[in-house]
Amino acid sequence: MSNLLHLSEHTLQEVALVLMATVYYLRIRWFLKWPLGKERQPATGLGDTNPKKGERYSLGLIAKPWAMESTRSKPFMYAQFVVFHLGVVASITLSFIIPYGPGLLTSSMFVSVIQVLVGAACIVGVMRIIRRISNPYIRAISSPDDHFSLILLTSWFAFAFLAAPNDISGGEGIMLTYFLLTAFFLMYVPFSKISHYLYYPFTRTYLGRHFGRRGVFPIRRKPAYQVSK
Amino acid sequence: MSSTKNERSYKAQKVIDRMGQKLTRQMVGSLTACVHCGMCTDSCHYVLANPGDPTFAPAYKADRIRRLFKRHYDWTGKVFPKWVKAGSVFTDEELQELKDIVFGKCTNCRRCTVNCPMGVDLATFNRMARGLLCYVGIMPEGVEYVAKEQWEIGNQMGVLKEDYVETIEWQEEELQSEMEDPTAKIPIDKPDSNIVYVINPREIKHDPRSILDAAKIFYAAGEDYTMPSEGWDMTNFGLFNGDDELGGAVAGRVYDKVDELRGKKLVISECGHGYRSTRCEDTSKRER
Ligand code: SF4
Ligand code: SF4
Numbered sequence: 032m033s034n035l036l037h038l039s040e041h042t043l044q045e046v047a048l049v050l051m052a053t054v055y056y057l058r059i060r061w062f063l064k065w066p067l068g069k070e071r072q073p074a075t076g077l078g079d080t081n082p083k084k085g086e087r088y089s090l091g092l093i094a095k096p097w098a099m100e101s102t103r104s105k106p107f108m109y110a111q112f113v114v115f116h117l118g119v120v121a122s123i124t125l126s127f128i129i130p131y132g133p134g135l136l137t138s139s140m141f142v143s144v145i146q147v148l149v150g151a152a153c154i155v156g157v158m159r160i161i162r163r164i165s166n167p168y169i170r171a172i173s174s175p176d177d178h179f180s181l182i183l184l185t186s187w188f189a190f191a192f193l194a195a196p197n198d199i200s201g202g203e204g205i206m207l208t209y210f211l212l213t214a215f216f217l218m219y220v221p222f223s224k225i226s227h228y229l230y231y232p233f234t235r236t237y238l239g240r241h242f243g244r245r246g247v248f249p250i251r252r253k254p255a256y257q258v259s260k
Numbered sequence: 261m262s263s264t265k266n267e268r269s270y271k272a273q274k275v276i277d278r279m280g281q282k283l284t285r286q287m288v289g290s291l292t293a294c295v296h297c298g299m300c301t302d303s304c305h306y307v308l309a310n311p312g313d314p315t316f317a318p319a320y321k322a323d324r325i326r327r328l329f330k331r332h333y334d335w336t337g338k339v340f341p342k343w344v345k346a347g348s349v350f351t352d353e354e355l356q357e358l359k360d361i362v363f364g365k366c367t368n369c370r371r372c373t374v375n376c377p378m379g380v381d382l383a384t385f386n387r388m389a390r391g392l393l394c395y396v397g398i399m400p401e402g403v404e405y406v407a408k409e410q411w412e413i414g415n416q417m418g419v420l421k422e423d424y425v426e427t428i429e430w431q432e433e434e435l436q437s438e439m440e441d442p443t444a445k446i447p448i449d450k451p452d453s454n455i456v457y458v459i460n461p462r463e464i465k466h467d468p469r470s471i472l473d474a475a476k477i478f479y480a481a482g483e484d485y486t487m488p489s490e491g492w493d494m495t496n497f498g499l500f501n502g503d504d505e506l507g508g509a510v511a512g513r514v515y516d517k518v519d520e521l522r523g524k525k526l527v528i529s530e531c532g533h534g535y536r537s538t539r540c541e542d543t544s545k546r547e548r
Contacts, residue, residue, distance in 0.1 A: 061335075062285065062289070063285070065284060065285040065288045066284055066285060067285045068284030068285065068287070071541065071543060072541075073539065093377060099374065099375055099377070100303060100374075101299040101300060101302070101303055101377070102299070102377065104302075166298070167312075168301050168307075168317050168320075170314075171315070172296045172298065172314070172320050173296055174296070174343065174344055174345040175342065175343050176343050176344050176345075177296050222336055222340075224294075224295050224296070224344075227378060230378075231293065234289040234290060234293045234380065234381075237285070237379070238286075238373070239379075241286070247374075
């Protein structure tokens with residue numbers, strides 16, 4: 032292994048991670064400085080829910096595609112979401128396995144699992160790029176960051192797919208590109224919309240608390256007269 | 261006052277400054293977390309009613325407000341404005357355009373909110389944007405007129421106290437004749453009643469028969485109730501123009517009168533928004 036590859040697998044990733052963590056810390060600190068909005072109306076609803084129940088329901092919605100009309104009526108989009116995010120997890124995990132636990136990659140089964148995950152995510156990424164460009168509604172709401180983030184992730188998946196066997200016998204180009212992309216990705220994320228997951232627990236908790244207090248969450252699937260208080 | 265692109269109009273500057281005072285963490289979360297996935301698009305009735313026009317998409321409308329937030333309150337937008345579609349307002353004409361979006365293209369119904377995987381709540385910051393524009397006197401003409409009446413006269417149709425009282429007395433006479441009971445009453449400002457009954461000014465101004473109908477029900481039920489001579493308007497245009505102060509003042513007047521009359525319960529007549537606004541716009545934190 033060349034020094035350059037060693038550097039990009041280790042030092043570069045560590046620097047990128049520290050940078051990412053620092054910017055995340057600053058972002059969260061900035062976010063938490065905003066005053067929490069107060070509820071103005073008294074608690075409402077049938078009494079069968081409360082802010083805590085609302086929070087739990089709201090946070091769990093992501094795993095319940097049947098609960099929201101948008102995901103219920105677009106199961107294919109929901110499946111894409113799952114595949115895409117599993118790909119992110121797989122690719123990030125791979126960037127740790129290669130330098131710190133390469134033994135795992137001697138199992139062809141394990142390599143195949145990683146490749147299926149990132150390969151499927153890459154296909155979804157391409158589909159999403161096409162959708163972002165061709166769907167007038169999505170195009171109208173897209174920023175350069177939206178386009179760039181998607182292209183970045185999709186290319187990153189492609190290189191993760193190629194890097195998964197951890198074989199540099201044919202040259203270090205692929206591995207080097209994968210780790211450079213990973214480092215760039217880690218440093219870019221906090222500045223881009225990819226960092227949405229940082230806010231996700233907050234937005235969902237606040238919304239759940241609010242709707243729980245108003246008797247809206249958990250959404251009721253039976254008539255009010257059948258609800259026990 | 262309008263201005264050129266480089267210098268900001270007085271109103272535009274006020275809107276930007278006030279935004280910083282009105283933002284809450286919940287709003288900032290919603291302004292920051294949108295991933296532009298478009299999952300909320302079909303949930304908006306405006307989108308369904310205007311097929312093929314992406315400017316009605318919730319995220320598109322939200323971005324008209326979001327761009328200001330990013331440009332002035334989020335450093336990603338300060339450092340890379342074009343990259344994250346951040347932008348500002350400079351002229352009163354631009355504020356008018358924003359008005360057409362926040363008042364005219366969104367009802368704050370929250371269907372997009374409950375369909376957003378990220379939990380982005382457009383309605384909350386759309387209301388804030390309405391309030392910012394209202395603060396500098398920019399809002400739809402009808403809303404402006406009605407809000408002014410609520411501020412100045414105390415009810416949205418500018419009904420004077422003597423006209424209100426006269427109309428109730430007229431309905432009381434109708435009640436006596438229909439019930440064939442000369443003692444039947446529509447009590448005004450009767451202290452210690454079980455119910456304080458408040459109404460929509462439309463009933464006084466355009467169709468007082470609904471007051472008579474309610475009076476008949478109270479009569480038949482033998483209810484101990486009263487109508488207040490002031491603080492009787494349960495409609496609330498603070499809910500619509502985003503003016504928190506107006507919202508609090510109008511709802512507060514109703515509760516103040518209930519307290520003054522030592523009424524036990526507040527009953528609100530038919531209205532599309534009156535119940536909700538009376539319940540939630542009052543900021544006094546009193547028990548109710
Ligand atoms: S508001 Fe929510 S559903 Fe709509 S585009 Fe943004 S993240 Fe997606
Ligand atoms: S709050 Fe309602 S009207 Fe406004 S954008 Fe969302 S769905 Fe459309």
